[in-house]
Amino acid sequence: MVLYDGVEPNPTLASVNAAYELYCQTGCGGIISLGGGSAHDCAKAVGILATNPAPLARYVGVNQFPNESAPVITVNTTAGTASEITNCFLITDTDTNVKLIFEGVNALANVAIDDPELMLTLPKGLTAATGMDALTHAIECYVSNLSFKLTNELALIAIRYIFRSLATAVQEPGNLEARDDMVYGQYMAGMAFGNGGVGIVHAAAHALGGTYNLPHGLCNAILLPHVMRFNMKASAKRYAHMYYTIHPDTAAALSDEDAANAFIKAVEELSAAIGTKIPLHELGVQECDFELLADKALKDSCCETNPIFPAKNDIILILKAAF
Ligand SMILES: NC(=O)c1ccc[n+]([C@@H]2O[C@H](COP(=O)([O-])OP(=O)(O)OC[C@H]3O[C@@H](n4cnc5c(N)ncnc54)[C@H](O)[C@@H]3O)[C@@H](O)[C@H]2O)c1
Ligand SMILES: [Fe+2]
Structure with missing residues (x-):
């Protein structure tokens, strides 16, 4: 060997x-x-x-x-x-x-x-960023235009496990139960997006990762709520489903639009709680590169499965919102 x-x-x-x-x-x-x-x-x-x-x-x-x-x-x-x-x-x-x-x-x-035991040594920052990557796989796949019954079920399972245990895995890196939930959640999310695709978050994260060599999961975490807002007009009902999955008690009480907005807020709060809600400029991203980043993202195959195919300016506005 x-x-x-x-x-x-x-x-x-x-x-x-x-x-x-x-x-x-x-x-x-x-x-x-x-x-x-x-x-x-x-x-x-x-x-x-x-x-x-x-x-x-x-x-x-x-x-x-x-x-x-x-x-x-x-x-x-x-x-x-x-x-x-x-x-x-x-x-x-x-x-x-x-x-x-x-x-x-x-x-x-x-x-x-x-094996979750192999993940006990993963430091807090990497646990947070990689966990948000898995969450992004599940959320983007659930609204992807290639999604179907199997990927939908897998994505919802992933979302439940990740919401349940990501913050604990970050705060208590040695918590085996939280690590176990996360490894299961990311696996389910992987089976989902491996068949149903992802979307603009990944397209733009690839552009950022290629241009500045930034951590993949962190780029996803930063972009995710902004792309969700952009997708709202096509995907509100689907975001609402995901919210009802993590808060089943609210299903009867909220309109789909309110539940969708509550889901975006929940994603942002989770990201803030685990330290991945960082403005892009703090990572060295430059506003003068937005045109180039948008061109790269548009050429990325992940845009094709996003519920709305973006125009170049849409991607620039998403980057500005995350800046
Ligand atoms: N092929 C796919 O399906 C797919 C999907 C999403 C992302 N990716 C790619 O995967 C890459 C990102 O991978 P990643 O997020 O897993 O991070 P990574 O593999 O880049 O690892 C990040 C850091 O964590 C360290 N590390 C890993 N495990 C550790 C542990 N248990 N304890 C301590 N340190 C540990 C590594 O040494 C490294 O320094 C990107 O290039 C991204 O594009 C691939
Ligand atoms: Fe990813």
Whole structure:
């Protein structure tokens, strides 16, 4: 067994190529990734390179790699991305500062291990950001125009577990029950969005992550309430369903619009309570880059499953609101 420990958060084509070189030089026959979404995405990319001709970038898009990946086992340590079970991986092209999205059944790991004990060491900030990523998967998937009965049920389960335990997991990192809820919630959210897609939050978060190398979950957490407000005219009823899921007692008392607004408020309050409600300018995001960020987000395939396809100015207004 040989160790490659060069995977950085938001993994790059360079780190995938370095890992693949080691894989070839040492005659590996499979990959075990230990870590969060970055480790799994890098491992999935190497698995695809091992069975499909280089360069990796030629396979951007859906089902572009013809051959099944080399064997991959994902051992997950964040709750989170659910990359350990999804059929996609994201790799940053540092020449263009764009996160390339690769998707296809051939990229699925053979075995995924989700053990909450491996998450007890995840610090508060990372627990918060990765947990908000999982919540974003569930919320965006529930309103996605690709959602269907199965993804709806999975997303609602995820939302219940994440609302129940994310704040506790952040405040008490050693609380195994909260970690268990979070790993289950992120897994359900992963099965949901892996089949039903996400939306503008992810498209814009990919643009921010590619441009400034910012944590994926944190970008999602910051953008989520603003995109929800933008989606209100198409998705109020669906946001209301999600609110009734976390507060079943209110179902008879509130109009759908009031419940939808209450849900957006609940998301914002959770984010504030766990420290992910941060203005974008505090992360080094520059207003002069909004045009570029909006152009990148519009080209991201995640926009296609958002309930309303945005105009460039819509994305700029969302970024301004989050600034
Ligand atoms: N393929 C997919 O389905 C999918 C979905 C969403 C996001 N992503 C991608 O996943 C990446 C983000 O992954 P992530 O949010 O899991 O974070 P990550 O994998 O980038 O890890 C963040 C940091 O946490 C540390 N860490 C991980 N587990 C730890 C633990 N148990 N204890 C202490 N430290 C730990 C890592 O070393 C790293 O420094 C992004 O590149 C994003 O685009 C992929
Ligand atoms: Fe995500």
